[in-house]
Amino acid sequence: MPHPATWLRVTEAGLYCDPGDFHIDPTRAVPRAVITHGHSDHARPDHGAVLATAETLAIMRARMGDDRAGAAQQAMAPGEGVMRNGVGIRLVPAGHVLGSAQVVLDWQGSRAVISGDYKRRPDPTCAPFEPVACDVFVTEATFALPVFRHPPVEQEVAKLLESLRLFPDRAHVIGVYSLGKCQRLIALLRRAGWERPIYLHGALMALCALYEELGVALGPLLPVPLSKRGAPPTLAGEVVLAPPSAETTPWARRLAEPVVCAASGWMRVRQRAKARGIELPLIISDHADWDELLATCAEVEAPEVWVTHGREDALIHALSLRDVRGRALHLVGLGEEDEGEAAPVETAPA
């Protein structure tokens, strides 16, 4: 039985399967790519053939245009499989964002699972992560330090609702990434009983519309109204979602005394929230936290774990204490979108 290290290796474009002759989440244009999910650090434009879930392909088309989302696009539902040059390829839900999938590869009796980005908490906007037993588990390590343990999301949403009650004269503007976090936060607010329209920065409109089209109900959404010169600021007491740092641009001046919030796993560390000038940090993440990374590695029963990007030093050390062999892949270019972006220079993937 060939060890996955003999048929799966790191090239300049990223992780590459030799016998199958395709890349997984390549960071530059390649002839054949399997894409785990639509975040821009995983899904790049201009590949030849692209294999992904239908949702991921739809997200790629919405973000980069039909002509750049892969010359040949092959949609595959979770659970289905295809063979290529004797390599079995299967997609399994990763629980990260809508359409996100792990890539399960089988070659001559040995199995590697490339998880992409994943989380283990329930998310009303996407299918939950399914652990698959394997010989090598390829994982991210965005929050791989024991200080990162995400509190229950209900608690964080309650913090936001309490602030809305306490400051009815101020708009609450929340920095979120346009794919995943934005829609998840909307869905969480709806579950907590927030029925008012939620206001969106222009940069978030398209993907919310796409989520709705793909069957994820988000309730009433409205664009943040344009400001007229000299008009008083608006949206007091309302929830406004915007890309991170939008509060630092002139766009924010139309909002009534904004309470600047951010929804991110990084908000767990005070200094990070302080440095960004966040008034209400919300610890809501689309990545596995420390406990979940370790639990997942244990569940898939892999004797060997490869780490794509993030805090690989801590994770590999912790795995070694559990007799699991760890290996850092040092994949360049991952962790740029979603929560990787907010990472400080010293933890940016090298």
Next chain:
Amino acid sequence: MSIPAFAHLLERLVFTPGRNAKLALLRNWFAEQPDPNRGIGLAALTEELKLATAKPALLRDLVAARTDPELLRLSYDYVGDFAETAALIWPDPHGRNMPPPDLAEVVEAMELTPKADLPALIADWMDRLDANGRFALAKLVTGGLRVGASARLARTALAEWSGKEVTEIEEVWHGVAPPYIPLFRWLEGKGPRPDPGAVPIFRPLMLAHPLEDADVAALEPAAWRAEWKWDGIRVQLCAAPGGARIFSRGGEDVTAAFPEIAAALTFEAVLDGELLVIRGGAVAPFGDLQQRLNRKVVTPKMLRDYPAGVRLYDLLTEGAEDLRPLPFDQRRARLEAFVLREQPAHMDLSPQIAFASVAQLSAIRDGARAASIEGLMLKRADSPYVAGRQKGLWWKWKRDPLTIDAVLMYAQRGHGKRSSFYSDYTFGLWRPDGNGGEELVPVGKAYSGFTDEELVFLDRWVRNHTTARFGPVREVEKGLVLEVAFDAAQRSTRHRSGVALRFPRIARIRRDKPPAEADRLENLMLLVPDRSAAD
């Protein structure tokens, strides 16, 4: 549920830049928390809580016993603060469902528990809290809690919440102690006003209005008294049978920072005056006084190098007699007699300035160049001593500010309402660069003085002329001249330029002036008074 609630308040206060928002959070705390927790929380925030503390090493040992050393090292490296690392990395105990401890329980147990039992006690509390609660607890029990909510802010919130005047609360504040139960009962209308008894209590200060040009002509010289306005810190000296205190203008107790003054409060009276560093009768620049502020421990060397003194303005009470209703002239006579009789150490009288006409007074004001003088104080001869800023009784007539034309060098984004604006400006002046050329050296920072329209202009100018970014700071082209007003310039070894400005603010944007024609550092140096010539 008190530690988690307190931890939540703490977190919001620390992250909230705006004063109004802080007040809202405090009002909400007073309204929702039960006694005694709300009072203990209040005392913890204002750093008036006397809590027996554990050594930080105790916390380190507890954490080390529960974590892998390498993972702890990596985590501490990343987080930077040990109490926070401890709070975040502490393993969530499974299968335990004890309610979290409350504030009162923690304060009491820290007092009563023998040292040897402290580790087990603190570990048990940590096990019963979430990360936020553990952070608050770790900071509380190791004495590292710094919130930056002043007692003054807390009293303002109490006033807004209860509908009482803040001056009323200030009158009783120093007579009540944590958890302030009689105070809360009074504020809720359920009990009598707390009786401060024999302890020294703060009397809210009488403040002056700025004198506008239009008011000058209306001044009737015979009805007014003039004094210098000294550039120090306004203080109230309170000597009562139950003890002596030095209060700042806002009612903060600053006694500990000025032990030599406190030791001189051997009489029974309340005095109003200006705290200054005075060497051989000459008032030192404000920068010298700053060396003495906010010190918890005052060394003999500081007492020697920065000797403090109080220049007396007014006498509020003497013995049991309240002099505040008396006219200013009568209080002044009583003050002079008091000083003559008591000869208090480290204190002298603020001299009165004789004048026959407003024109003469104006000339005196323009002639005062010492950095230790901000301008003149004008007090109506018949004015009683009343709390706050009542119009027409006392005027402050500041000297015209000094100005320089400086070049904008860096801009930083503001906070809260201003977070979308580059509203903090670092400006510089020209000096020789040592290679036959010229360079700009930063001389100060200003974030006020401009109008809303000017702010919009400055923000846009910064965004359009950025040459480099460092986090929230932008470096800009050396292309815009700002006229900067300030009250005084002092020598400073802490600034690269060797000079520090007092209250710099943007007076005007000089779009008309080419940057090369802005002022040079040597022009500013001419405005720095010689220490020997001060006063």
